[in-house]
Amino acid sequence: MSVIVAENLSRTFGPGRYAVRDAGFEIAEGAVFGFLGPNGAGKTTTVRLLNGILTPTSGKASVFGFDSVRSAGKIHEICGVLTETAGLYESLSGLDNLMFQGSLYGLSHGDARSRSNELLRRFDLTDADDKPVKKWSTGMKKKLALARALLLRPKALFLDEPTSGLDPESASLVNVMVARMAREEGVTVFLCTHQLKYAEEICTEYGLISRGSIIAAGSAVKLAEGMDASLRLCLRGKNLPADIGLEEDSSGVSRIVVRNDAESAALIRRAINGGAEIYEARLHRASLEELYFHYQKRFAEKTTDLDQMLPGGAR
Amino acid sequence: MNLRAASAIAMKDLKTAFRSRMVIVPILITPLVMIAVLPLALFLGLHSTGTAGINGLDMMMKNFPGGLPFADQKRAAVFLAINYLFPAFFLLIPVMAASILGAASFVSEKEHRTLETLFYAPVGLREIFLAKAVGTFIPAYLVTLLSFLIFGAVVDVSGWLMFHEILFPNLKWILVIAWVSPAVTILAIMFMVLISSRVQTSQEAQQMVTFIVIPFVLLLVGQTTGLFMLSEWLLLLGGAGIFGLDAWLFLIATRHFIPEKML
Numbered sequence: 001m002s003v004i005v006a007e008n009l010s011r012t013f014g015p016g017r018y019a020v021r022d023a024g025f026e027i028a029e030g031a032v033f034g035f036l037g038p039n040g041a042g043k044t045t046t047v048r049l050l051n052g053i054l055t056p057t058s059g060k061a062s063v064f065g066f067d068s069v070r071s072a073g074k075i076h077e078i079c080g081v082l083t084e085t086a087g088l089y090e091s092l093s094g095l096d097n098l099m100f101q102g103s104l105y106g107l108s109h110g111d112a113r114s115r116s117n118e119l120l121r122r123f124d125l126t127d128a129d130d131k132p133v134k135k136w137s138t139g140m141k142k143k144l145a146l147a148r149a150l151l152l153r154p155k156a157l158f159l160d161e162p163t164s165g166l167d168p169e170s171a172s173l174v175n176v177m178v179a180r181m182a183r184e185e186g187v188t189v190f191l192c193t194h195q196l197k198y199a200e201e202i203c204t205e206y207g208l209i210s211r212g213s214i215i216a217a218g219s220a221v222k223l224a225e226g227m228d229a230s231l232r233l234c235l236r237g238k239n240l241p242a243d244i245g246l247e248e249d250s251s252g253v254s255r256i257v258v259r260n261d262a263e264s265a266a267l268i269r270r271a272i273n274g275g276a277e278i279y280e281a282r283l284h285r286a287s288l289e290e291l292y293f294h295y296q297k298r299f300a301e302k303t304t305d306l307d308q309m310l311p312g313g314a315r
Numbered sequence: 316m317n318l319r320a321a322s323a324i325a326m327k328d329l330k331t332a333f334r335s336r337m338v339i340v341p342i343l344i345t346p347l348v349m350i351a352v353l354p355l356a357l358f359l360g361l362h363s364t365g366t367a368g369i370n371g372l373d374m375m376m377k378n379f380p381g382g383l384p385f386a387d388q389k390r391a392a393v394f395l396a397i398n399y400l401f402p403a404f405f406l407l408i409p410v411m412a413a414s415i416l417g418a419a420s421f422v423s424e425k426e427h428r429t430l431e432t433l434f435y436a437p438v439g440l441r442e443i444f445l446a447k448a449v450g451t452f453i454p455a456y457l458v459t460l461l462s463f464l465i466f467g468a469v470v471d472v473s474g475w476l477m478f479h480e481i482l483f484p485n486l487k488w489i490l491v492i493a494w495v496s497p498a499v500t501i502l503a504i505m506f507m508v509l510i511s512s513r514v515q516t517s518q519e520a521q522q523m524v525t526f527i528v529i530p531f532v533l534l535l536v537g538q539t540t541g542l543f544m545l546s547e548w549l550l551l552l553g554g555a556g557i558f559g560l561d562a563w564l565f566l567i568a569t570r571h572f573i574p575e576k577m578l
Binding site: 048051053054055073074076077079081083085086087088089090091092096100101103104105106132148 | 319428429
């Protein structure tokens with residue numbers, strides 16, 4: 001079941017200045033959706049639109065069936081949000097920040113305190129929980145902001161760069177935690193990031209955005225299908241056949257684009273039959289980083305072509 | 316109305332405001348000068364030198380339309396100060412308190428990007444707005460009331476020692492405290508909300524406060540030059556006029572207090 005849905009979602013700031021343009025996607029319950037794009041691509045605006053903080057210029061969005069414009073309050077009740085633009089109260093302690101959040105959501109004092117303490121412990125923030133947040137390190141603040149997003153056990157989590165500014169240990173902790181929540185508690189995660197390595201570890205689906213437009217969406221397999229040469233057979237050995245189009249790189253590994261497993265098996269068989277001595281053979285699937293750059297580059301080329309076709313650069 | 320969330324917002328605002336030295340120092344020092352130091356200086360000045368030493372009062376006595384009701388120079392000076400000079404001074408206290416607390420409540424949330432956090436909570440925009448406005452009004456008005464009490468004590472004790480009569484409060488002061496002060500407190504808060512949608516930092520906001528102080532400085536100038544005098548009628552009508560302005564600004568401010576303008 002799709003729980004986060006955007007249909008032709010657009011938002012302009014000033015005439016013709018699109019922050020988000022005709023965005024459409026559907027995210028299934030329990031999915032970890034990696035929303036990837038460069039700075040200024042429209043990720044934060046999309047999060048704001050989905051949560052009804054901004055009103056779309058056209059199109060619509062819904063979260064768990066609640067319309068983002070008409071029922072924003074309902075969405076806020078069931079979603080946790082961590083964005084770089086939603087700050088912490090720097091003069092309050094970590095505990096007070098969480099307690100305040102709890103009272104906004106109608107938690108009783110006792111419940112808010114026990115849940116806050118539980119999260120502070122889980123994020124290893126108990127040593128500093130009575131100091132004002134302005135004295136905390138960037139990483140600690142980030143973890144507190146994440147704890148705040150989790151306070152009300154949300155059904156959907158919107159995380160905008162949750163691991164930027166974190167040391168590798170904390171980033172890894174956050175990653176594991178997000179993945180576990182999705183898997184075990186069925187929390188749907190909308191994860192905006194440009195840390196592709198972390199995204200690749202936990203995301204089940206992706207949406208790629210550039211200059212406000214969704215340029216590709218789907219699982220890693222689906223994204224790879226849309227990219228030519230996403231699957232390569234890598235061979236290392238002696239007397240490899242010269243006539244099948246292998247390209248050797250400086251490290252002595254030869255590569256060739258294949259369509260599927262069967263084609264790869266056939267090529268290996270042919271090499272061996274031709275007298276090759278193979279030390280290593282593996283199929284290399286395009287990494288998220290390769291897919292990301294492929295789609296971003298293709299989109300950039302397409303839009304420059306368009307720019308050139310239309311005089312004055314008007315699009 | 317989600318009262319629980321609204322009171323949580325108001326309490327949080329108070330807590331953060333009173334932890335900031337930028338807020339607490341001017342809010343305590345300025346009224347203290349106006350309500351204790353200035354009246355004491357007046358009485359002590361009169362006691363030791365007569366009226367000649369106090370320039371502004373000299374001018375007021377000369378310019379007072381229709382002549383003074385007291386033959387005794389000292390008594391006349393005190394009458395003028397209490398009825399015309401200090402009420403104008405006094406109105407600066409709610410303006411100052413409300414604009415400093417309002418800046419802490421509205422502008423600093425914008426500056427520190429915490430307003431967006433509030434917008435993501437299941438609390439309506441109008442509730443956030445009202446919680447913050449009421450949460451600013453109560454402490455600002457308390458500062459005014461407290462100042463009024465201290466001022467009253469200083470004036471009455473000094474007056475008793477000098478003239479053996481109770482000078483304070485009178486109808487004019489009750490109008491100032493119960494009618495005009497709440498009106499200007501709300502005015503300053505609404506002004507701050509409107510400013511907060513336009514500026515990015517508390518510093519910019521503090522600079523804009525000058526604009527709202529100017530009318531009250533003019534009022535003070537009016538008193539000392541005899542251009543116009545604060546009568547009960549003027550206070551009554553002025554207060555009503557300011558309340559009307561408040562209502563109008565309230566409507567505009569609620570329209571400005573939306574994520575589109577505040578983020």
